[in-house]
Amino acid sequence: xDPFGSYKFAISARATDKQIRKKSQDGGIVSAAYIHGLExxxxxxxIVADKGEDFCAVPKVATTVDEVLSAAGTKYTTxxxxxxxxxxxxxxxxxxxxxxxxxxxxxxxxxxxxxxVGYRHVPDKIALVMGIFCMENFPYNGLKTIVEEHCxxxxxxxxxxxIGKGKFWVYSxxxxxxxIKLKDTxxxxxxxxxxxxxxxAELADIxxxxxxxxxxxxxxxxxxxxxEAYYKAMEDAGVIEIKxxxxxxxxxxxxxxxxxxxxDNNGKERAHRKEIGLPLPY
Amino acid sequence: xxxxxxxxLSSCCGCLVSLTDTYEKLLDVLGAIDLVYxxxxxxxxxxxxxxxxILLEGSVCINDHHALETALACRKKAKILVALGACAASGxxxxxxxxxxxxxxxHDAFAPLTEVVKCDLAIPGCPxxxxxxxxxxxxxxxxxxxxxxxxxELAKYGSEACGCDLINKVINKSLCMGCxxxxxxxxxxxxxxxxxxxxIDKEICIKCGTxxxxxxxxxxxxxxxxIE
Ligand SMILES: Cc1cc2nc3c(=O)[nH]c(=O)nc-3n(C[C@H](O)[C@H](O)[C@H](O)COP(=O)(O)OP(=O)(O)OC[C@H]3O[C@@H](n4cnc5c(N)ncnc54)[C@H](O)[C@@H]3O)c2cc1C
Ligand code: SF4
Ligand code: SF4
Ligand code: SF4
Numbered sequence: 001x002d003p004f005g006s007y008k009f010a011i012s013a014r015a016t017d018k019q020i021r022k023k024s025q026d027g028g029i030v031s032a033a034y035i036h037g038l039e040x041x042x043x044x045x046x047i048v049a050d051k052g053e054d055f056c057a058v059p060k061v062a063t064t065v066d067e068v069l070s071a072a073g074t075k076y077t078t079x080x081x082x083x084x085x086x087x088x089x090x091x092x093x094x095x096x097x098x099x100x101x102x103x104x105x106x107x108x109x110x111x112x113x114x115x116x117v118g119y120r121h122v123p124d125k126i127a128l129v130m131g132i133f134c135m136e137n138f139p140y141n142g143l144k145t146i147v148e149e150h151c152x153x154x155x156x157x158x159x160x161x162x163i164g165k166g167k168f169w170v171y172s173x174x175x176x177x178x179x180i181k182l183k184d185t186x187x188x189x190x191x192x193x194x195x196x197x198x199x200x201a202e203l204a205d206i207x208x209x210x211x212x213x214x215x216x217x218x219x220x221x222x223x224x225x226x227x228e229a230y231y232k233a234m235e236d237a238g239v240i241e242i243k244x245x246x247x248x249x250x251x252x253x254x255x256x257x258x259x260x261x262x263x264d265n266n267g268k269e270r271a272h273r274k275e276i277g278l279p280l281p282y
Numbered sequence: 283x284x285x286x287x288x289x290x291l292s293s294c295c296g297c298l299v300s301l302t303d304t305y306e307k308l309l310d311v312l313g314a315i316d317l318v319y320x321x322x323x324x325x326x327x328x329x330x331x332x333x334x335x336i337l338l339e340g341s342v343c344i345n346d347h348h349a350l351e352t353a354l355a356c357r358k359k360a361k362i363l364v365a366l367g368a369c370a371a372s373g374x375x376x377x378x379x380x381x382x383x384x385x386x387x388x389h390d391a392f393a394p395l396t397e398v399v400k401c402d403l404a405i406p407g408c409p410x411x412x413x414x415x416x417x418x419x420x421x422x423x424x425x426x427x428x429x430x431x432x433x434x435e436l437a438k439y440g441s442e443a444c445g446c447d448l449i450n451k452v453i454n455k456s457l458c459m460g461c462x463x464x465x466x467x468x469x470x471x472x473x474x475x476x477x478x479x480x481x482i483d484k485e486i487c488i489k490c491g492t493x494x495x496x497x498x499x500x501x502x503x504x505x506x507x508x509i510e
Contacts, residue, residue, distance in 0.1 A: 078478030080462025108461040118467030118492035120411040192459045281502040
């Protein structure tokens with residue numbers, strides 16, 4: 001099985017700007033790309049998953065650097081980022097929209113671009129499609145159970161959540177750090193994630209995630225000509241620091257392992273659903 | 283030259299506006315085709331006998347024999363009959379017509395074209411975007427059957443499209459991952475996202491089918507994966 005989908009090249013990188021790195025999840029690649037876009041005119045509006053009340057995720061059209069920064073960081077719960085896509089064009093009047101989403105959302109936006117039945121004058125306004133790696137997501141109340149019942153932190157006190165080293169991490173605003181074994185979070189996963197075969201956002205222009213690179217750095221796949229041109233512009237402007245992916249630990253091998261395990265496990269679930277007569281996306 | 287006709291039955295002209303809203307792309311399309319009939323765009327009184335593609339907009343008033351005859355005639359005259367827009371594809375808002383309206387109070391039954399005659403393709407959407415109209419016409423001109431397959435399927439099975447599709451075909455089947463594509467696509471804002479799932483306001487849904495055709499968890503043609 002092809003673990004990553006097609007791509008031109010992969011690198012390890014992080015945002016040069018310390019302010020971006022402080023606020024973002026990993027290397028701050030998404031925020032750096034967005035901020036560079038807004039400041040250079042390559043983008044005039046970007047879609048983010050903002051922090052709502054009690055650490056829920058709220059899709060939002062951001063047009064300023066501050067808005068991008070305040071929405072940085074991962075929310076391990078569904079944020080229907082496409083739901084504001086048409087607003088970006090209609091209400092905000094954006095011509096060059098940047099999008100970020102989980103692999104499934106990237107599939108959604110690619111479908112919108114090829115089959116834009118209900119998206120009048122939207123397709124040509126999408127300037128950049130970024131994808132973030134994703135093994136699974138949680139419904140909000142699933143996340144809440146993990147955080148409140150297993151970790152003993154109130155949702156209103158959450159500053160950051162993270163997945164790494166086999167654990168789910170919760171950081172509170174007051175400095176507490178609690179963890180739960182990743183395998184104990186499985187019962188709270190969004191069940192529809194179990195038909196998903198894409199770990200690295202294979203249809204994005206640029207995909208990024210933490211796995212494969214050292215802490216504070218991100219692994220990046222540049223996939224399309226558009227993605228390459230955008231990446232080049234970021235590199236020329238010096239907004240990211242870059243390392244050769246072959247020189248970093250643990251490297252692409254780990255990404256490959258995880259991508260394949262997602263494809264194996266979910267491939268089995270798909271076969272099972274098919275066997276009992278349930279529909280799959282076709 | 284490929285002969286194309288645009289015919290209207292019970293409709294609001296929205297699909298026609300969308301067709302003409304393609305700006306320079308329409309010129310490309312018009313340059314590639316011979317528009318042999320269109321009440322608004324061409325000065326012709328009769329739909330000619332041999333037309334390659336007929337785009338038929340609107341639903342069919344079952345109480346009006348003229349409408350039935352036009353539908354049948356279009357079927358006979360067209361090599362490819364396209365149900366253009368939600369009224370022709372799935373009935374759309376005309377599903378709710380129940381007569382009593384001046385000047386024809388007895389006109390109380392409307393069915394989508396796809397339920398009256400066999401259609402080759404159906405393009406849902408109220409109205410469908412100019413981009414999708416151009417894409418379908420272009421694919422039909424090029425014989426790109428892979429691209430057209432979902433529209434051929436909708437022509438056969440899509441006439442009951444409704445916001446309920448999201449519940450029945452996606453959420454109830456544990457397929458919805460909460461992307462929000464349906465909510466953005468809905469022309470009436472009948473779809474809102476609640477806890478990462480679409481909620482449908484049935485009072486506002488007009489049965490245009492846009493939400494479910496846009497959902498990647500029902501239909502995801504392989505060609506979408508071809509990116510450059
Ligand atoms: C559900 C989920 C599962 C993930 N699983 C993995 C994994 O298994 N392995 C891995 O390497 N990486 C995973 N990631 C990606 C990782 O957590 C980071 O999002 C990614 O590395 C980008 O970090 P950054 O510092 O470059 O981005 P930042 O600069 O922090 O920006 C992140 C951007 O993503 C947006 N965002 C946050 N949450 C969501 C969401 N739920 N849906 C859509 N957009 C969102 C934010 O608004 C922000 O714009 C996952 C992310 C999510 C949302
Ligand atoms: S696992 Fe797949 S379906 Fe679930 S959120 Fe991630 S990309 Fe979407
Ligand atoms: S919910 Fe909206 S998009 Fe879906 S069929 Fe109803 S009106 Fe159309
Ligand atoms: S488009 Fe489909 S998968 Fe996406 S939110 Fe709507 S119903 Fe769910």
